[in-house]
Amino acid sequence: MNEAAKRFGRITDATSMTTGTTSVSYAHKVIEELLDHADVRVDGNRPWDPQVHDDRVYQRVFSGGSLALGEAYMDGWWDCEALDQLFYRLMQADLHEAVGRSWQQRWKLLKAFVLNPQSLTRAYEVGEVHYDRGNDLFEQMLDDRMVYSCGYWRDADTLNEAQEAKLDLVCRKLRLAPGMRVLDIGCGWGSFAEYAAEEYGCTVVGVTISEDQAQRATKRCRDLPVEIRLQDYREVEETFDRVVSIGMFEHVGRQNYRTYMEVVRRCLAEDGLSLLHTIGNHEQGPEQEPWLEKYIFPNGYIPSMQQITAAAEDLLVMEDWHNFGPDYDRTLMAWAENFEEAWPTLEDDYSGRFYRMWRYYLYQCAGSFRARRNQLWQVVLSPEGVERRYESVR
Secondary structure, eight states, rough: OHHHHHHHHHHHTOOOSEEEEEHHHHHHHHHHHHHHHHTTTTSSSTTTSSSHHHTTHHHHHHHHHHHHHHHHHHHSSOOOOHHHHHHHHHHHHTTHHOOTTHHHHHHHHHHHTTTOOOOOOOOOOIIIIIIOOOHHHHHHSSSSOOOOOOOTTTOOSSSHHHHHHHHHHHHHTTTOOOEEEEEESSOSHHHHHHHHHHHHEEEEEESSOOOOHHHHHHHTTSSEEOOOOOOOGGOOOOOEEEEEEEEEEETTGGHHHHHHHHHHHHHHHEEEEEEEEEEEEEOOOOOHHHHHHHTTTTTOOOHHHHHHHHHHHTTEEEEEEEETTTTHHHHHHHHHHHHHHHHHHHHTSSSSSHHHHHHHHHHHHHHHTTSSSSEEEEEESSSSOTTTTOOOOO
16 A cells, blocks of 8 residues: 555545535535645645635535536636646546545445546537537637637647648548538538638538537538538438548537448548547546536547447458647647636626636646647548558558
8 A cells, every 4th residue: 555545545534424414614624635646735835736625515515526526616615727737637646546446425425526537528508508609709719710729739829720731631531622522520620621622622521519600611611512400410320532520520429439430431442541539538537527518518428449440340441540649738738818808808608617617628628738638630541441551551
């Protein structure tokens, strides 16, 4: 047993829970012990130290886990100057290794801090809950093309440059050429469809489950050979030279991974290529974290490597796998900076509670990618294998 686990063990002698109700002092002590292992101090003077405004937060979080932690922040019960640094430290500390399997109640508490930061969904509900919040919000937060996925920062200095580089990276990996017909699954506000049509001369069909996105994407691409549909990807039956999905697979749901790959195979020409751009988990995790499930991305799930390969097995050949997960930390911090700067122009249409919810979401996710608890993968697939081999593009 390591020293951290020994410290946790001594907590049980401090307070007994004979009535079934957790005492404030017990909850307070357990939380501070856990945070100490990550070099985080309640009411400390460093940017990542949380400041508690209501002592009821300890009992609330102890009983309600991560959902209660996020809601307590939204309610103003605690604050933190640098939420991204707080979440990074808590995730980097691997506190679950110190707690051990027998500490079920404390593991429930620990999950309030070590959050699964990214999000996923599968039906029209996520469009209504998340993407239809208002185009004004995303216009202010995102880059000029409104790309709502990880940028590629290798040679970029600004968010606009990083997103342009990512779109071009996808096009080069797909070996796009003039006249090709491309299916964009989860087309968002039309950024990739616009870019592929303008820069590579392609004809694009984009599908989305968000009405706001469909309207905006149609307007963005109105003078291009682009068709935007409010449609579920499973309803697409045509054949395409290329199939791409950027930041949508997180919304599929693990029970639908095989179905997704079957749709790609069905829609892809025999000599075609497909690219899957998705957030990834380094292991198969539990269901969606409760706070993210309720407030940000309903019904979602982040895939592991094994789940992706199992879904594609005997349907598609994997040609390339590229991980640039750390770039999502920088992307999220750029989004957060834009959101904070734009808030004075947005606050008349959104509540103060929404402001706290949205920044909590962005900084929580940034901390997770910084700690490498989540990854960003681009996977290139083909129906039968590329003749004379596929040359990787970076």
